[in-house]
Amino acid sequence: MRQIAVEVQSGKLSPEDISDEVISSHLNTNFMPDPDLLIRTGGDIRLSNYLLWQSAYTELYFCDTFWPDFNEEEFLKAICNYQQRERRFGKTGEQL
Numbered sequence: 001m002r003q004i005a006v007e008v009q010s011g012k013l014s015p016e017d018i019s020d021e022v023i024s025s026h027l028n029t030n031f032m033p034d035p036d037l038l039i040r041t042g043g044d045i046r047l048s049n050y051l052l053w054q055s056a057y058t059e060l061y062f063c064d065t066f067w068p069d070f071n072e073e074e075f076l077k078a079i080c081n082y083q084q085r086e087r088r089f090g091k092t093g094e095q096l
Contacts, residue, residue: 001026029054037082039075041067057089 003026007013013022024030034054040047043064047055061078063070088096 023053027053034058037061037078039063039070039078041065041070041074057087059085059087 004013004018004022008015029051035051035058038047038051038055038058038060040060040062045062059082061081063074063078065074086093
């Protein structure tokens with residue numbers, strides 16, 4: 001975000017030109033696709049500000065297992081749960 005502010009201050013970028021795409025292009029993860037599934041271990045049902053921008057349409061999976069104990073079985077549970085979901089990308093079921 002600082003780089004966007006610098007570009008606005010220098011006249012390289014107009015505030016009106018700041019869009020989702022501009023913000024995404026200035027993130028450290030700009031070379032990666034947004035995640036399809038985010039697995040949160042340890043029983044906390046929150047993201048802790050992790051990949052907030054990139055996770056807008058990400059499916060979230062929360063489990064009580066702590067990371068050191070997260071194994072292949074737990075991973076397969078998360079994948080099976082993900083496979084049962086209807087990906088809507090911000091739409092309601094009626095809009096699909």
